[in-house]
Amino acid sequence: MIKVEHRPGSGSAPARYDLTAAEAARTREVVTQTLSHVESSEDPSLYRYAPLATRLLPERLLAFLHHFRQEEPAGACVISGWQVDDHAIGPTPDTWRTGTTRSRALADEVYLVLLSSVLGEVFAWSTVQDGHLVQDLFPVPGEEHEKSAGSSASLLDLHSEDAFSPLRCDYLGLLCLRNDTAVPTSYVPVDGLSLTPEQRTVLAEPRFVLLPDSEHLKRAAERGEQPPAPPRTALLFGDPASPYLVVDEFFIRTDPDDTQAQDALAALLRLLNDSQRDVTLAPGELLFIDNYRAVHGRKPFHASYDGRDRWLKRTSVTRDLRKSRAARTSATSRVVSTGLSW
Ligand SMILES: O=C(O)CCC(=O)C(=O)O
Numbered sequence: 001m002i003k004v005e006h007r008p009g010s011g012s013a014p015a016r017y018d019l020t021a022a023e024a025a026r027t028r029e030v031v032t033q034t035l036s037h038v039e040s041s042e043d044p045s046l047y048r049y050a051p052l053a054t055r056l057l058p059e060r061l062l063a064f065l066h067h068f069r070q071e072e073p074a075g076a077c078v079i080s081g082w083q084v085d086d087h088a089i090g091p092t093p094d095t096w097r098t099g100t101t102r103s104r105a106l107a108d109e110v111y112l113v114l115l116s117s118v119l120g121e122v123f124a125w126s127t128v129q130d131g132h133l134v135q136d137l138f139p140v141p142g143e144e145h146e147k148s149a150g151s152s153a154s155l156l157d158l159h160s161e162d163a164f165s166p167l168r169c170d171y172l173g174l175l176c177l178r179n180d181t182a183v184p185t186s187y188v189p190v191d192g193l194s195l196t197p198e199q200r201t202v203l204a205e206p207r208f209v210l211l212p213d214s215e216h217l218k219r220a221a222e223r224g225e226q227p228p229a230p231p232r233t234a235l236l237f238g239d240p241a242s243p244y245l246v247v248d249e250f251f252i253r254t255d256p257d258d259t260q261a262q263d264a265l266a267a268l269l270r271l272l273n274d275s276q277r278d279v280t281l282a283p284g285e286l287l288f289i290d291n292y293r294a295v296h297g298r299k300p301f302h303a304s305y306d307g308r309d310r311w312l313k314r315t316s317v318t319r320d321l322r323k324s325r326a327a328r329t330s331a332t333s334r335v336v337s338t339g340l341s342w
């Protein structure tokens, strides 16, 4: 039996796992082996091969990730020990439409895809970065004040990823390539929020509307996709004693005359904001957020556009790809059409 290491950290900090030097070397070998099969992180063969490749990863790491998935011990975990070659990846881009050249960070993308594939299936939205399965997060000129991943000067309010859709990811993977100015990701686990029983009851009723964020809407309009009117939804669900949560501070609405729902929502948002903590990722650190058990966001920061800005790679992971089958063109497609997403 492998002993599962779970270090929950202090208070509600993410669980942590540090690859030993030997584990990091083993992981690098598996990534290098995988790279010989693929040209890009869009390559379907990467996703065919990933379930086999993951079995070759260090056992202690696999045990940790399975524990995180099965037992839900924490709202997030950080895995460190992967080395990013700062020179090899080149300058931080300022546009993600880079054409067909091989990514200079392909090894890092494959590392992210392999660890993501231990937790579930990687998928993407048609309306986010053209459906790329591994997305780039860096500040984009002109998007400074948006509420999207390319923003910088504006706060990314606390949110569940893709809160508007029941097809939202179970896990969000964020691999840091560069973060010279130590820009934090904000994070709050749902456990431990001191809501009253009355507030919990209201939040567990379908009295809230979660709207698609601006990134989805802008791209959906360009693609001629029309996201359907969002249904009313509950924000707390699952086990009432230890509920799952869906919320998006900026893109949520209630009926104007439902003051009970408004008050409960205000209390939830106040508690979330008061309990948030910073997770400042260093290059090579991989943060997995459990999108049912925690919300996240990002503090404002200054973008320099000098090739040294903060740069993360991102995946969305579902435990069940089948539930989005009606919104994908084939059983093997991993791109969910936003226009068909509920
Ligand atoms: O930039 C970050 O740290 C988080 C951004 C974010 O919310 C996301 O990628 O979903």
Ligand SMILES: [Fe+2]
Pocket: 159, 160, 161, 296, 297
């Ligand atoms: Fe997010």
